[in-house]
Amino acid sequence: MSKDSIHDENDVRSATASYQSEFPYEQGEEAQVTRREFCNFLGLTSAGFFLGSAGFAAKAALDRGKTTSLAAARIEGAASLGLNSALNFNYPTEKDSAILIRTDSGEFHAYGQKCTHLACPVYYERQHKRLECPCHEGAFDAATGNVLYGPPPRPLDVIEIEMRDGEVWATGRKALG
Amino acid sequence: MGHRQKGFGVRQRDRSAAVWQARLIMLVMINIAQLWILAATVDAALSHHYSVLVPLVVASGICFLITLSIIRWWRPTSNQRTSTGYVRSAKER
Numbered sequence: 001m002s003k004d005s006i007h008d009e010n011d012v013r014s015a016t017a018s019y020q021s022e023f024p025y026e027q028g029e030e031a032q033v034t035r036r037e038f039c040n041f042l043g044l045t046s047a048g049f050f051l052g053s054a055g056f057a058a059k060a061a062l063d064r065g066k067t068t069s070l071a072a073a074r075i076e077g078a079a080s081l082g083l084n085s086a087l088n089f090n091y092p093t094e095k096d097s098a099i100l101i102r103t104d105s106g107e108f109h110a111y112g113q114k115c116t117h118l119a120c121p122v123y124y125e126r127q128h129k130r131l132e133c134p135c136h137e138g139a140f141d142a143a144t145g146n147v148l149y150g151p152p153p154r155p156l157d158v159i160e161i162e163m164r165d166g167e168v169w170a171t172g173r174k175a176l177g
Numbered sequence: 178m179g180h181r182q183k184g185f186g187v188r189q190r191d192r193s194a195a196v197w198q199a200r201l202i203m204l205v206m207i208n209i210a211q212l213w214i215l216a217a218t219v220d221a222a223l224s225h226h227y228s229v230l231v232p233l234v235v236a237s238g239i240c241f242l243i244t245l246s247i248i249r250w251w252r253p254t255s256n257q258r259t260s261t262g263y264v265r266s267a268k269e270r
Contacts, residue, residue: 035197039248042204046244049211053218053237057230060222119223153224175225 070172075100075161078108078168086124088113091159091170097121098159099131100168101142108168111145112157122156131156200247207247211240 033041070092078100081087087100089110097113101124111131113121120135130148131140138150145156160172218233220226 035201039200039204042201042208043244043248045208046204046211046241049208049215050234050237050241053211053215054234056215056218056222057234060225060227060230064225064227116224118220153226 072162072169072171074164075110075168075170078102079166081108084126084129089170092173096173098170099124100159100161101131103129103143107143108161108163109143109145110159110161110170111140112159112173114157115152116147116154116156117150117152196251200251203247204244207240207244211237214240 073091075087075089075091077087078089081100081102083102083106084104085102087102089098089100090096091098091110098110099113099122100108100110102108111122115122115133115135115138117133117136117138120133122131122133122138122140124130124142125132125139128139129142131142131145133139133150133152136151138152139148140146140152140156141148145158147153147155154175157173157175159170160174162169162171214233214237218230218237221229221233
């Protein structure tokens with residue numbers, strides 16, 4: 001009865017074949033994973049996924065709280081930018097890439113260069129006069145930063161700009177949507 | 178009698194294996210769901226969609242708790258029916 005009622009993978013490791021008392025180590029069986037071990041592995045994986053989600057959420061919340069008043073910065077080379085052209089610059093820090101666009105009418109618009117979908121850098125597409133993301137084919141209006149089509153869930157971050165003595169200055173940054 | 182006992186043991190082992198299989202399948206499904214939740218969390222974090230972050234983390238936490246409960250408590254019962262029809266555990270016998 002007791003042998004018949006063996007039903008658990010605990011018994012795999014303590015297998016009862018006679019030769020195992022003399023040669024308890026068997027390489028082939030060491031490579032096997034019991035159902036119990038696999039269950040425990042899935043439990044660890046589940047914990048990892050949970051901690052990963054919590055970590056990403058915590059980091060996003062921390063980054064959100066870090067927003068402070070931004071110092072104005074002159075955009076080098078903006079004054080000489082041609083019509084229907086774009087210029088890359090960094091604002092508010094060297095790590096934050098941004099894009100300045102001069103429209104056909106001479107107006108300046110500036111946006112954070114990270115796509116709001118998965119943070120790929122957007123580029124200015126002159127022919128269609130829009131900002132496009134090459135990763136997942138999203139597009140934004142060059143005049144407003146609004147989403148034209150594609151997966152981005154919200155408009156691009158807008159960089160506020162001012163004209164000071166003929167130079168273009170970035171003075172702030174705000175997220176829309 | 179011995180033959181009957183052996184048959185009973187085999188049935189019992191089959192039932193136990195089925196429970197283990199069910200546990201495994203549930204754990205795998207929960208893991209897949211959690212992987213999807215993690216992907217959605219990364220997506221929301223990168224796109225600054227803060228409002229959905231907390232529900233996603235809570236959902237992942239609930240999945241983890243279910244996983245824990247499956248691993249810790251949902252075990253095959255063993256083994257024998259009593260005269261009243263209740264299943265009696267090994268410890269009680």
